[in-house]
Amino acid sequence: MKLLLTHTPQARRQYYGARALARLKELVEVVLHEGDAPLDPAGVIAAARDVDFIVADRSTAVPGEIFAGLPGLRVVMRSAIDIRNIDVAAASAAGILVTHAEAGFVKSVVELTLGFLVDLSRGMSRATAAYQEGRVPEIRVGRQLAGSTVGIVGYGRIARDLGPLLATMGMTVLVSDPYAQVDDRRLVKLPMEELLARSDYVICLAIANEETENLLDAAAFARMKPDAFFINMSRGNLVDEAALAAALGEGRIAGAAMDVGRAPDQMPSPGLARRPNVIATPHIGGLTPPASESQAMDTVRQVEALVRGEVPPGAVNVARWIRRR
Secondary structure, three states: EEEOOOOOOOHHHHHHHHHHHHHHHHOEEEEEEOOOOOOOOHHHHHOOOOOOOOEEOOOOOHHHHHHHOEEEEOOEEOOOOOOOOOOHHHHOOOOEEEEEOOOHHHHHHHHHHHHHHHHHHHOHHHHHHHHHHHOOOOOOOOOOOOOEEEEEOOOOOOHHHHHHHHHHHHOOEEHHHHHOOOOOOEEEEEEHHHHHOOOOEEEEEEOOOOOOOOOOOHHHHHHOOOOOOEEEOOOOOEEEEEHHHHHHOOOOEEEEEEEEOEHHHEEHHHHHHHHOOOEEOOOOOOOOOOHHHHHHHHHHHHHHHHHHHOOOOOOHHHHHHHOOO
């Protein structure tokens, strides 16, 4: 059996790792992408002419034309939980299985979120930039996290780790998610409108789908307190960026932090990132060795299952999987 790993060399180092790659090579013949730029659909077809499996990185789109051009392809795997770069409907129509990895990035994203909370509250990035530019930093009174109120929009894996941690730190933790049950008595579930009005910090952790497109819009930012901070750790398409820019520019909220946005590869949008009351990082929430290796090893476990003739973990369309042999 043969597998294409679409990651560029740099992406392999950062998001896949030597241990997972070595184990893959013990299981199947591995074709590596050695170019510096991500493969386009024609490049994927050319590289995967006779492969059984593809492990796709986040920068490689897998549209329907790929399935038509690769009649021998059986499975497309993502070394992450987000499979929006794969046309799952087209894969299902072609009888190809699609899988995703587990959320091995949770701890790393939680830690970066804590860093954003502290930085927004105490102005560390702002003071550091001033010192590095040879200026005397402005001394501002900060905000203590203990005793403050944080609102978490979306109650998935990250929120379930983050919420109790913030409560332990002495924060009042509010949660809004119409589809989730909140059993932790330290957390208070509220409608989103009330959460926005009460929170000193609003952290967006909702799932990105059609229903949540522009979930945080002008009306949402208008409900927030003028001294509140907004943090986006989910996906850029949850936020109406024009509305956020207006709220920041007009001082209707105090500031924002983001690890994601609507720029290519889910990066923060440069127009927002350059604002003086914004902290931005280039989509690095899950970019730590434990997080990357956890998800890479998930794809290894999937290949192990496939080699044994089993349905791999993380399968999303097994009922439509016709190309099993």
